[in-house]
Structures are given as structure tokens and as C-alpha cells.
Amino acid sequence: MRTAIIGGGIAGLAAAYELEQARQKGAQVEYTLFEARERLGGCLASEIVNGAVLERGPDSFLSEKPAAAELCRELGLGGELTPSNDAERKTYIVVRNRLVALPDGLMFLVPTKLIPTALTRLFSWKTKVRMGLELLHPPRPSDHDESVAALVERHFGRETVDRLADPLLSGIFGGDSAQLSARTVLPRLVEMESEYGSLTRGMLAAHRKMRLRAKAAAAGNGKKPGSAPAPRSIFTALRGGMQQLVDAVSARIDPASVRLSTPVTSLLKTAGGWRIEAGGATELYDAVIVASPAWAAGALLGRVDAALGEELSGIPYSSSITVNLIYDEARLGRLPDGFGFLVPAVEGRAMLACTFVHRKFLGRTPPGKAVLRAFLGGMKNEALVAVSDAELVAIVRRELSEILGEGVVRLGIEPEFAQVSRWSRAMAQYAVGHQERKQRIAERVAVLPGLRLAGNAYDGIGIPDCIRLGRQAARELVSESAS
């Protein structure tokens, strides 16, 4: 089976790795990986500057989703997996230029602890009373999708959308909670609403069940009842940065199968197979894994099936920018404890979030240095992608100084190093109705033999889901060709 993979981001790389594994085990598989850019990895890119790991794109993946750590272990990177420093985990929200810590007991946007919720300065008393009354919400069947903002507002009020849902989701998706699909982004909350009515009651019940299961498992393993397993860190990074993963996968793929700086410009289904035009040449393949962003997939597949092309092109994307700043720690004032802060859109700032990198993952920044990483852009501020590097760095320095205070980040203090990275139309947005769109796409793909889609537009925005989909696409094609 000759397979073309379009797109060498982590989804396409995972697909190529899986095909290479099958080939080495004796499957009759050949593959070519086409990548438009001059490097592999897509959004994954990191560098070591002055001894500090600087991530241009993602810095870590969710530990509870196993596909990324599994792949790292297979690639011999198990010893490089670095847990987030959860002992110091504390995140702030900017409220009228002041940092307010997220209250203890928040689970997936749902307050579950009375005292921290009552005492927090994040919400007004009106919102707190509403959070108490939320316990009385009756069950509500979920017959149609709605936005995350609509779901959260119905339960906890507008202020919770502005100060919690919006900043948390723009931190993950660069997204807008008024557009994101509740069914896709918060499926557990939608289920809880139909079972319990109150999200707080649903979350507490889920938490109780989890604790009982952990106790039963511990008892089954002969451990002392009550001794729960050690908690896993929330995030996992690579000691040397995400580029380690890109390099390790690339090293396992046949270099002769990789075509860099070669965008696929045309894709057609013919009687002889999939006809691909790229780099001035035309070739035929038995199968194709389209692992480019959905807007690029839509442009290519529109000539194969116009409706499929439209569905793919209809998936919205946001752009984001990261700005890494290395500072000499001694020249900064004391940063607040914790991992960093999120900036709600209602604050009217360019910055969406800032991570104190040297705190989030230990051992990746030399002693005496601080790395601050700001995020900008997102659905509500796309225009920033066109702003010059110098201007973006100036904006970030000014906003850091205003938010953290002149005593912490004095405007006059130059960072030792500044790096700007732009990710144009890189983050798929799971808009209201995404599940139905995904179903329509799956139905059209199912009648095009040899076609598979992978990437962040479909079933999870994070690295583990992209890896899972890439590998799954390759496995399915291998087993189809063997049958």
C-alpha cells in the first residue's frame, strides 16, 4: 500500500511513525510525508537559549491522556518526561489589574468548596449567592448543543463566564466561550446537567465515585484501605522541550520518505488511486492521510467532494502568538507564587495569559533566571498576528509591568532575551454543532476508500489526541490493506 501523508505536524508524524513500524514488522507499506514548511513538527517547536528551554508552541500535554507519554516512552524518551511542579500550582485571574487566585475546589469551571468560593475576591456576592442557588437546579435534558458561555451563564451567571470560562478557554483554545460547543468542550458538564441538574452536585457525586473506586482498587491491590494512589501531575513536559519529541519521531521515519517545503497543491481521486500534485510532480497513491489543518484539508478535498470540502473549511481556526522573555531573576521583584495568570477579555488587554515557566516545570531554566511566556491573539484579537515583533515585545513588557506591578517587572528592565512566535490559523475551534459536523464529515470520508483525516480539528485539540488520531488513521489503513 502506497500512502501519502499530507502535513508533518505531530498528527502526521505519528501516522508516519505508525506506518514505519508496520513496515518494519513486514507489512507491505510505503509512505511519503509531505510538509509545506521547511521543518517537521507543526506547532511543536522549542529551542534552548542561554540554558533555558523556550517553547514556541505547546509546552506540555495533559498527563491523564496517555497517547503522548506512551509515544515518548516507545521512542526512548521516558526518562525525559517531566511532571509539572503541582506542589506550587496556583493560577491567578486578572481582575481590574489585580491578581486574584483561582479559588480552591474549582473543577472544570464548577465551584465545589463552600468556604473558598465564599471568600474569593474573584466573584461578587451576587454571583456567590447564585452559585449557592445552583444546587437547586432541576435536571435538564440535553436535546441540542449550545455554547459554553450559555451553559455556564445559565448555572453560575455572566460574571463566571467573563472571569472564569472565557479566560480558561482562551488559554486552551485561543477560543471564545460564546462560540465553543458545550457538548464538545465540556461533555461531562452537559451529562451532569441532564442527570443532576446542578453541576456542583454532579461534580461532587463524580468526585465521591472516583474516591470510592480508588479505595476499592487500593484494597484490591492489598494496600491499606484509604491509601489512594499517588496523584499524577496535571501536565507533562519534556526536559529538553517539545522539539525532542519531533526529533525522536523524525529519527524513526525513513528520511527518504519525507518531503519538506513541499505543499500538496492538488488531491484527486481517480480510477488508479489518489492523485497528488506536490513540488511540481504528480504521483498516485493507494491511500492518503490528510493531517493538515482542516482549512487546508477543505481546500484540497473540495475537488474530490464539494460537500466534504465545505464542511472542513467551515471549521473555524484561531491564531495565537507566544512571547518568551528571559530575565535575570535578581533584577526582577518577587513574582507571585504559582504558575502564572490568565487575563479575561473584559480586562481589555492584548495578553491572554502568562506562564512563569521556571516555576511550572523545574530543571528547564538555569538557576537565577526567570522565563515569562505570554500568550496573545485568539479569536477576539486575530489582528495582533500582523503586529511587528518589537511592538509585541513592548506590549507584553508594558502589560506585565501594569499587571504585576512596577515593583516586580520594572518597565526599564530589559529582558536578557525575547522571542516572538506566530501561529496563524493553528488552533481549531470546536464551535456549537461540532459533533454533528464531525458526524457529517465521517459519513463522507467513509465512502472515499483509502482516505483518513487526522489532526486537531476533529476529536481533541491537545497533543495526545492528535497523536492518537494520527496513529489510528495509519493502523486502520494497514489493517484494511491486509484484509
Ligand SMILES: Cc1cc2nc3c(=O)[nH]c(=O)nc-3n(C[C@H](O)[C@H](O)[C@H](O)COP(=O)(O)OP(=O)(O)OC[C@H]3O[C@@H](n4cnc5c(N)ncnc54)[C@H](O)[C@@H]3O)c2cc1C
Ligand atoms: C501556541 C500554542 C500553544 C499550545 N499549547 C498546547 C499545550 O500546552 N498542550 C497541548 O496538548 N496542545 C497545545 N497546543 C495545541 C497543539 O499543539 C496542536 O493542536 C497540535 O500540535 C496540532 O497538531 P497537528 O498535527 O494537528 O497540526 P499542525 O501542528 O498545525 O500541523 C499541520 C501541518 O500541516 C502542514 N500543511 C498545511 N497544509 C499543507 C499542505 N497543503 N501540504 C503539506 N503540508 C501542509 C503545516 O505546515 C503543518 O506543519 C498549542 C498550540 C499552540 C499554537
